[in-house]
Amino acid sequence: MKGGVLMKVSVVMGSISDRKVVEKAVNILKCFGVEVDFRVISAHRTPLEAIEYAQKAEQEGIELIVAAAGKAAHLAGVIAGVTPLPVIGLPIKSSTMDGLDSLLSVVQMPMGVPVATVAIDGGENAGLLAVQILSVKYPELREKFTKYKEHLKVEVEGMNRELEGETEGMKGNEWNHRHI
Numbered sequence: 001m002k003g004g005v006l007m008k009v010s011v012v013m014g015s016i017s018d019r020k021v022v023e024k025a026v027n028i029l030k031c032f033g034v035e036v037d038f039r040v041i042s043a044h045r046t047p048l049e050a051i052e053y054a055q056k057a058e059q060e061g062i063e064l065i066v067a068a069a070g071k072a073a074h075l076a077g078v079i080a081g082v083t084p085l086p087v088i089g090l091p092i093k094s095s096t097m098d099g100l101d102s103l104l105s106v107v108q109m110p111m112g113v114p115v116a117t118v119a120i121d122g123g124e125n126a127g128l129l130a131v132q133i134l135s136v137k138y139p140e141l142r143e144k145f146t147k148y149k150e151h152l153k154v155e156v157e158g159m160n161r162e163l164e165g166e167t168e169g170m171k172g173n174e175w176n177h178r179h180i
Contacts, residue, residue, distance in 0.1 A: 007138055008035040009130050010062045012053070012079070014042050014069035018092045021123045022068045025090065028127025032144050034134065037062060043074040054079040064133055066126045067115075070094040073105035076115045086133055089115040090126040 009029055013022045022038075029036050037060075041050045057065060065083065067076035068090035076089030089106035093099035099120035107117040116133075118125040128145075135142035 006035060006061060007033070007063065007134055007141065008037065008061045009064045009066060009134070010037045010039075010053075010057055011066045012039055012041045012050075012068070012075065014040070014044075014073070014075045014092075016040055018068050018070060021092055021121045022066075022090065024123030025066050025068075025127035025130070028124055029130060032127075032131045032141060034131065034141075041075065043069065043078040044072065047078065050075065050078050051082050054081075054083040054085075057083055058085055063137075064088070064130050066090055066130055068092055068123075068126070069106075070099070070102045071096065071105075073102040076106050076117075077109055077113060080109065080113045080115045087115050088126050088129055088133075089117040090123060091117065091120045093121050 011022060011026050011029070013019065026036050026038055039053075041053055043050050054065065062085065064086045065079055066088045067079050069075040070092035071094045073089070073091055076087050080087040091099055091102035091106045094102055103117070103120050106115060109115050116129060118129060128148075131141055131145055135145050
């Protein structure tokens with residue numbers, strides 16, 4: 001709880017094998033001070049539990065759900081079908097089609113059942129998108145996210161200075177872009 005305000009996100013995954021990718025989202029959320037409910041729920045092996053969990057999420061204080069799954073990856077869609085909460089789908093790279101099957105399963109939702117979708121194995125972006133969505137309601141998250149974006153800018157500027165230092169010796173070289 002930050003400043004008396006509880007911000008809670010549910011992060012669910014279809015299998016424990018998804019954990020390494022999903023923990024990246026959990027870690028981002030925790031870094032921003034968001035409480036996380038983290039668990040395994042399968043759209044195919046425990047469908048009734050998945051539906052019940054999604055239906056009760058709002059009354060449990062959850063404000064957003066991140067759902068990660070691979071292969072058929074129906075978890076995000078099943079959850080989005082029964083909750084009014086925003087759902088972020090996190091497709092997991094599978095052994096069959098390098099995760100394309102997962103991505104298409106998550107992103108191709110029918111009208112009326114939106115699922116925001118991040119890249120295959122994009123755990124960090126799932127966490128960051130959750131923070132951005134919550135920041136509409138929580139100004140303290142917006143402030144932290146703005147600082148995070150500034151940090152990214154400073155990192156890139158540092159990389160550019162490093163590159164400029166490495167290329168300094170090439171400036172007097174006769175071989176340059178005019179010879180290509």
